[in-house]
Amino acid sequence: MSIFRAYDVRGIYGADLTEDIAQQIGAAFGTLLGGSGKVVLGRDGRVSSPALAKAVATGLTEAGCDVLDMGLIPTPALYFGIKASKAKGGIMVTASHNPPEWNGLKICDSKAGLMGMGLGLEKIKEIVEQGKFKLVGNGKVIDSKHLLEEYADFLLSKVDISKGTRVVLDPGGGSSAVLARKLFERAGCEVYVINEEIDPYFRARSPDPDPDNLEELKEEVLKREAVLGIAFDGDGDRSVFVDDRGRGIQGDLALAVYVRHYLKGKEGAKVVYEVSCTKAIEDITREMGGKLVMCRVGHAFLMDLMLKEKALLGGEISSHFYFGDAGIYSDGLFAGLRMLEVISKEGRLSSLVDGLPKYFSTPIITVFVPDEVKFKLVKEAGLVVKEKGLKTLEIDGVRAYTKEGWFLIRASNTKPEIKIRAESTSEEGLKNLFGEVTKVIKEAASRLGVKVEAPKWRYKKT
Known part of the structure; x- marks a missing residue:
């Protein structure tokens, strides 16, 4: 079925x-x-x-x-x-x-x-x-x-947030709206909420929040001079953050911020992250004396690995975040509370993000490939990469390493498409990596005798 x-x-x-x-x-x-x-x-x-x-x-x-x-x-x-x-x-x-x-x-x-x-x-x-x-x-x-009230009590028992912290919430018409305002007010925050009414049709915005969009939330954060904006997805298990400068923060960068704060004094603590994530997570986890566990994409798999590894933190580029001291599961409301706790202790989120190791990354790039072909294509791409003599990881698709950085090619588990990401220490290196991954996909498709559209991406200077 x-x-x-x-x-x-x-x-x-x-x-x-x-x-x-x-x-x-x-x-x-x-x-x-x-x-x-x-x-x-x-x-x-x-x-x-x-x-x-x-x-x-x-x-x-x-x-x-x-x-x-x-x-x-x-x-x-x-x-x-x-x-x-x-x-x-x-x-x-x-x-x-x-x-x-x-x-x-x-x-x-x-x-x-x-x-x-x-x-x-x-x-x-x-x-x-x-x-x-x-x-x-x-x-x-x-x-x-x-049980909903007991849930709120539990979350609040796990955080310590400065009173009067100003935050803007955006449930987007999703089910987090039943609790969001009350929860953050009970935490002592000064709370502003947009798109608060439950809307089965998600007319205000997509139920799939993206750091590059969320214009209404970004404007409200700047207008209110808030320290944080939080956009929840349709069912509230993800939270995408907007910093005090009105910038959408990619999920893996938010995870790196969590790691730098919550691994203090916890040498040997484990961090679970998925194959699409930035190398900044690796750098900071090692800096803090933690241990890294890479995982395939998908919150079911990451939650399972969090439990098996008894990890302290976990996260995905999609803004699923997991806290080992608070139930393991991905929780957008709790992630928001925890980010406010970090800000209360460490200062502005914009400064924390700007203080992370600097890498140049593509977004997740998608290419349409029929379901019956996508896994074969990724497997063939792995063979092409190995023939080039590159070091690879094959936890989920193929993640290949070059002197300029890394690139990932994997098949989506839910849609007829493959997903690509690349990361380098320089702008020029990133452009070269994207060119390399484009060639790998073209060669793999040729060997299989199938037509695949070339990945589309253009570097935008930030």
């Missing part, structure tokens, strides 16, 4: 994902859990989410599970609810940052770890496809909205 993706279940509501399928997935998860125990359920603010959540609950109760219904919440609140209630797992009805017509299910285990493919989701898929449900029909639905 195509709705079963690398990290979760996702598809267009009514066409790919229906109430019937959602009920089957709920029943399959309940069957996998042995037909007993508690499962936490939450949903985002999309039009289709209440009906899909009701269907999931029906499937779970038919399989014998009790459903702890948290209602409309940001996804990280579900993660907290699983641990706080000692549930066997949880299901969040959300399509995260996808467009309004989409919806999906994030399915979690008892540790609040996301069950992606290879982490348990494939077992649920198999039960659904084979119809091997065990329906005992004695579960019940329990109103559990109180």
Whole structure:
């Protein structure tokens, strides 16, 4: 079934994902859990989410599970609810940052770890496809909205922020709006909020915040003379930051800021980062005496590695951030609180970012490649790179190193495309690396006898 993706279940509501399928997935998860125990359920603010959540609950109760219904919440609140209630797992009805017509299910285990493919989701898929449900029909639905307040209390117990710190929040019409203002006010901040009303259609801005956009938030930060702007994605598990100068901050640079602060006095602490991230993270982690663990792209995989490695910090260029002392899971609201804590102790975010090791990087560049070709192309690109005698890492695609820096070619796990990034110590080196990666892709495509559009990117001086 195509709705079963690398990290979760996702598809267009009514066409790919229906109430019937959602009920089957709920029943399959309940069957996998042995037909007993508690499962936490939450949903985002999309039009289709209440009906899909009701269907999931029906499937779970038919399989014998009790459903702890948290209602409309940001996804990280579900993660907290699983641990706080000692549930066997949880299901969040959300399509995260996808467009309004989409919806999906994030399915979690008892540790609040996301069950992606290879982490348990494939077992649920198999039960659904084979119809091997065990329906005992004695579960019940329990109103559990109180867990949202407990979640807020937990987050606030983990931070120390200077009173009166001025911050601008942008939920973007997503589910973080149910808690954002109240949470940051309770933290003692002077809070301004834009796009606060839950909007199933995300009319104010895309539910997928990008540091290069967010013009309304940037203007508001400057207008209010705030120390930080925070844009949340559709379900609140990501946060993109705008600094006091109105600049959008790339997720891997924000992670580097966290590392420099939170690794103080913690020699040997581990930092998990994914293959797209800047070398600045490596430089600072080593500077602070920490240990590096590189991971494939995808928050399900990073959360799993955070748990296995007992890491202190983790992050992705996409602005998923993970804190080992506060539940491991990616949480946009908590990441925002933690960044305010860093600013309270260290000073302006603009200065902290400007004080990082300087590298020149491309953004993540995407190239359309059909699903049936993309993995073959990346594999062939790896062979081309090795023939050139370059050092490589193949954790996720191929990351190749030259005297001028590194470049990455990997296949998207969710879309018909490949993703490219390059980084160098100089402008000229970056241009050379981009030229090199373009040649590698062209050669790999030629060997496979397929046509692939050349990557498009032009250097912009900052």
